[in-house]
Amino acid sequence: MKYQPIIGFEVHLQPKTKSKMFCTCSAEYFGSQPNSHTCPTCLGLPGALPVPNKEGLEKCILLALALNCNINKTTKFDRKNYFYPDLPKGYQISQYDVPVGEKGFIEFDIDGDSRRIRITRVHMEEDTGKSMYERKKTLLDFNKSGVPLIEIVTEPDFVDVKEVDKFAKRLRQIVRYLGIGDADMEKGQMRYELNISLKRPGEKGLPDYKVEVKNIASISVLKKIIVKEIKRQSKMLDKGETPRQETRGLRNMDGDTVSQRVKEGSDDYRYFPEPDIPPIFISEEWLDDIKKDLIELPQEKKDRYIKEYDLEPDSAENIARNKARASFFEACLKSASKVEDINEYAQEIANWILGELTRLKKKNDVLYKDLRVKPEDLLELISAIKTNKITGTIAKNVLEQTFKTGKSVETIIEDKDLEVVNDKEQIEEFIDKAIEDNPKVVKSLEKNPNAIQFLVGQVMRLSKGKANPKLAEKMLKEKFL
Numbered sequence: 360m361k362y363q364p365i366i367g368f369e370v371h372l373q374p375k376t377k378s379k380m381f382c383t384c385s386a387e388y389f390g391s392q393p394n395s396h397t398c399p400t401c402l403g404l405p406g407a408l409p410v411p412n413k414e415g416l417e418k419c420i421l422l423a424l425a426l427n428c429n430i431n432k433t434t435k436f437d438r439k440n441y442f443y444p445d446l447p448k449g450y451q452i453s454q455y456d457v458p459v460g461e462k463g464f465i466e467f468d469i470d471g472d473s474r475r476i477r478i479t480r481v482h483m484e485e486d487t488g489k490s491m492y493e494r495k496k497t498l499l500d501f502n503k504s505g506v507p508l509i510e511i512v513t514e515p516d517f518v519d520v521k522e523v524d525k526f527a528k529r530l531r532q533i534v535r536y537l538g539i540g541d542a543d544m545e546k547g548q549m550r551y552e553l554n555i556s557l558k559r560p561g562e563k564g565l566p567d568y569k570v571e572v573k574n575i576a577s578i579s580v581l582k583k584i585i586v587k588e589i590k591r592q593s594k595m596l597d598k599g600e601t602p603r604q605e606t607r608g609l610r611n612m613d614g615d616t617v618s619q620r621v622k623e624g625s626d627d628y629r630y631f632p633e634p635d636i637p638p639i640f641i642s643e644e645w646l647d648d649i650k651k652d653l654i655e656l657p658q659e660k661k662d663r664y665i666k667e668y669d670l671e672p673d674s675a676e677n678i679a680r681n682k683a684r685a686s687f688f689e690a691c692l693k694s695a696s697k698v699e700d701i702n703e704y705a706q707e708i709a710n711w712i713l714g715e716l717t718r719l720k721k722k723n724d725v726l727y728k729d730l731r732v733k734p735e736d737l738l739e740l741i742s743a744i745k746t747n748k749i750t751g752t753i754a755k756n757v758l759e760q761t762f763k764t765g766k767s768v769e770t771i772i773e774d775k776d777l778e779v780v781n782d783k784e785q786i787e788e789f790i791d792k793a794i795e796d797n798p799k800v801v802k803s804l805e806k807n808p809n810a811i812q813f814l815v816g817q818v819m820r821l822s823k824g825k826a827n828p829k830l831a832e833k834m835l836k837e838k839f840l
């Protein structure tokens with residue numbers, strides 16, 4: 360590509376809290392009757408005083424820690440002044456010069472390459488109300504007004520869509536892993552604001568313009584916008600024009616945008632300290648208490664799985680991605696701790712979890728917390744295959760039975776008489792029957808030795824999958840080849 364994309368984000372995330380950020384109204388407003396979650400504070404009535412929500416602030420601090428930020432020992436709230444009908448106070452309570460956290464980063468891998476995106480700041484603020492337009496009227500719903508928002512600002516470090524995709528998914532994982540929020544994009548709990556420009560060849564520093572796109576509530580749309588914006592800006596630069604410094608709005612879900620507001624210089628919000636909320640001191644004790652919730656994150660888990668268990672990188676990534684799945688995997692490893700070669704088992708466990716178990720879970724719409732398959736069952740299943748007690752095909756069947764009934768793998772193998780037939784005499788009987796049924800195939804063996812596989816298949820079919828396939832093949836080969 361001729362031009363180098365320079366991409367940065369502001370992400371707005373709704374932490375899961377019982378009440379709004381500065382009043383006691385319930386923050387779970389989604390789907391409620393308009394204006395049913397309001398009080399004088401979030402309606403911005405004169406004389407109402409804001410009281411910060413400790414839970415919201417703690418989640419903001421936890422996220423800042425997870426994003427490797429420095430935490431400011433004393434933080435404060437500021438008023439961001441602007442006029443808009445869904446902002447009844449005429450200002451938004453936000454944070455200006457002393458955010459909760461600064462100078463962090465997020466790391467992930469792309470095709471085995473480690474990448475790092477710098478986080479400029481993480482701060483706490485409140486959401487606005489919602490304007491709805493109906494014919495010539497504007498309707499206002501203040502249920503969302505005052506709902507806590509964590510804002511994450513990145514440096515313009517992204518150079519392609521792949522990085523954006525990884526970052527967005529990793530950030531959402533971290534938020535869900537730590538229980539900070541559900542990050543349900545369909546409910547608007549995580550929204551992206553994109554800024555993008557293109558650097559001309561040889562251009563020093565950042566480009567002399569920046570295009571913003573606000574309110575993006577889907578990662579796939581976000582990627583489409585970037586691809587289209589790179590095309591649009593490239594065309595202009597090709598003609599020797601400079602794209603305008605502007606805010607563009609989303610026109611459709613295909614990522615098409617339209618100019619909304621041309622910006623000259625930066626906005627002046629006349630920030631000043633919020634006089635109704637004293638500065639907040641974050642003590643070491645408080646910080647230590649919050650750090651207790653800072654559990655191992657997906658990237659750390661992935662790295663550890665590869666290092667400790669020699670797991671294939673793709674398997675490690677897919678296991679670590681989902682917290683419940685990772686917990687199940689680790690529980691399996693724990694019950695496998697007595698086996699000799701844990702690494703050999705670890706990969707097998709991962710394969711079964713990502714393959715057959717995931718398939719059964721999806722098909723039957725079952726969550727890990729409701730799973731009837733126990734970690735010991737999976738271990739038992741893998742051991743049974745390794746010791747030739749059952750075949751791989753039978754094993755799938757056994758897992759499905761355990762999945763449905765909750766009976767242990769051992770019980771099912773015994774009850775259903777599913778053990779592999781290793782008895783030569785019994786296999787010989789199946790072989791005789793297969794020969795008798797397929798005289799033409801037997802005749803063709805001289806010219807086509809591969810036809811032996813067909814006979815092995817027949818033996819497996821006749822034995823209902825129980826014959827030891829390797830033994831059957833060996834016996835057939837001894838007979839004919």
Ligand SMILES: [Zn+2]
Binds near residue numbers: 383
């Ligand atoms: Zn309220």
